[in-house]
């Protein structure tokens with residue numbers, strides 16, 4: 001059989017490797033085709049397995065995959081160098097609709113590797129004419145865990161960026177505190193009509209949404225992205241299902257008005 | 265159109281079909297049941313008619329051929345990914361009405377959920393034709409009448425009912441007629457496959473399960489009673505979940521394969537994500553997830569009930585947990601939540 005089989009991965013060349021931290025690298029992978037921020041690929045390493053990884057950047061002839069080294073598959077990915085191939089299948093999932101965020105106040109709250117799936121969204125926001133109405137609150141565990149340092153600098157010049165860390169060694173001059181701390185003080189003109197994007201670990205998403213609600217955000221104006229165990233990305237293996245929703249097919253990006261009914 | 269024939273005559277039919285088809289049917293394994301003094305009726309490829317268990321309900325469902333417990337998808341060598349070989353001979357699968365009804369549910373996920381059709385399922389699905397085993401009576405724990413899966417009008421090539429030592433077969437696919445007519449002493453007769461019209465066990469499923477049921481206390485009991493062994497999922501004719509598993513054989517790791525193996529939402533690991541994250545730690549929560557998939561969530565997505573009422577989950581459970589009982593509890597609790 002041929003590439004008609006959706007389980008058969010394709011080879012993609014590693015065009016570049018960008019090292020953010022000791023265990024978080026961005027792999028720039030050769031790719032031509034339609035893809036949106038928030039979608040994901042299955043990185044498929046024969047004899048080791050597959051891991052769903054979000055698209056963290058999209059460009060002419062490439063996609064970026066920002067990967068944290070945590071286990072069997074991701075360890076193996078970190079053994080690869082520029083010029084070698086990785087096997088991929090995808091893209092899967094719905095992705096973000098960036099047009100939703102035109103002409104309104106927008107707040108993106110992202111934690112840790114949660115910044116990856118929204119990097120493309122933030123990029124687009126920073127290029128909008130009303131970039132001064134776009135707020136980004138990005139949180140990392142410590143100054144050493146920061147991803148996309150160059151991007152952060154560039155974004156800071158165009159839109160309103162709050163960068164924070166959970167904890168830092170003595171002498172650190174930046175913000176220290178959880179992302180939730182910075183929502184109350186956002187100088188929004190019209191929170192009831194402002195839009196928000198929240199991506200990160202489940203507890204971070206939960207408490208961020210509570211803060212946004214307090215601030216006056218409507219549930220229907222909040223977009224979230226979910227992660228679950230995924231073995232296929234195709235709606236077959238069942239692992240990602242919540243209620244009657246398949247995160248891999250119907251998501252991973254959801255309107256919170258809908259996603260608030262998820263019960264695992 | 266149908267035939268009545270002796271068991272010996274039926275053995276001839278099977279022998280002639282075996283020239284063209286591989287046949288998968290329920291077979292009895294002595295002493296392999298839930299307890300050591302109980303037989304198990306499992307699915308296996310048969311070589312002759314006398315291996316086929318026509319009386320007892322099988323412990324496992326007819327999906328065993330379509331979705332094997334473990335299936336190799338790819339073989340890996342140093343520089344090659346090769347799709348697994350496949351025996352392309354046509355297959356006959358024996359099953360009861362509930363089994364035949366379950367096929368639609370398996371197709372729903374593997375062929376219709378999402379844009380992609382699962383090619384490893386499809387290559388098996390395209391090979392099979394079903395043989396209906398009629399049900400002369402209801403078995404322990406069956407509630408197919410409540411689930412509307414007690415009867416098959418179509419979806420099989422011929423039927424088999426063993427009545428007073430004789431085989432009664434209705435032929436729906438005429439290409440099977442000659443196998444029957446060729447047998448000496450086979451009697452041409454109108455045959456209607458037997459089906460049950462009443463079960464001892466009955467369930468009532470609320471049209472819509474209220475959201476409040478998720479938080480109901482009724483699940484708590486199963487946190488202690490259920491031992492999360494997953495047997496209820498593995499025998500279920502409508503469970504489709506699987507986990508991908510890569511392995512390598514040799515010490516130097518140069519060759520290996522990618523398999524998919526049956527998964528159970530009751531068993532540890534089903535929801536594990538990197539970083540130690542896990543959903544539904546309690547068995548009661550897993551029970552809720554499973555039960556609501558069968559009687560509510562699947563229906564919300566696809567418009568009909570997933571459960572076919574075969575009762576195999578109750579037959580197999582080492583803790584005597586009754587699924588039909590839980591459905592009725594959900595029904596009672598739903599009325600309370602609503603009022």
Ligand SMILES: Cc1cc2nc3c(=O)[nH]c(=O)nc-3n(C[C@H](O)[C@H](O)[C@H](O)COP(=O)(O)OP(=O)(O)OC[C@H]3O[C@@H](n4cnc5c(N)ncnc54)[C@H](O)[C@@H]3O)c2cc1C
Nearest residue numbers: 051052053054067068070071072073074228537538539540
């Ligand atoms: C839609 C989606 C998008 C994703 N996007 C990204 C992304 O952009 N970047 C990214 O890096 N990841 C992403 N992930 C997560 C990523 O898929 C997993 O990290 C990956 O599958 C891990 O695979 P592995 O084989 O390397 O780890 P495994 O060997 O499967 O390791 C995972 C298991 O090891 C244990 N484990 C692993 N790490 C730890 C730890 N730090 N602490 C404690 N126990 C641990 C856990 O028990 C866990 O079950 C995404 C997941 C989804 C569903």
Ligand code: SF4
Nearest residue numbers: 490491493494496581
């Ligand atoms: S309900 Fe019974 S068969 Fe199912 S996991 Fe629990 S103990 Fe095992």
Ligand code: SF4
Nearest residue numbers: 503504505528529557
């Ligand atoms: S989620 Fe559970 S009940 Fe549903 S198909 Fe998968 S294993 Fe079966």
Ligand code: FES
Nearest residue numbers: 233236237238248
């Ligand atoms: S990842 Fe397999 S069904 Fe969603």
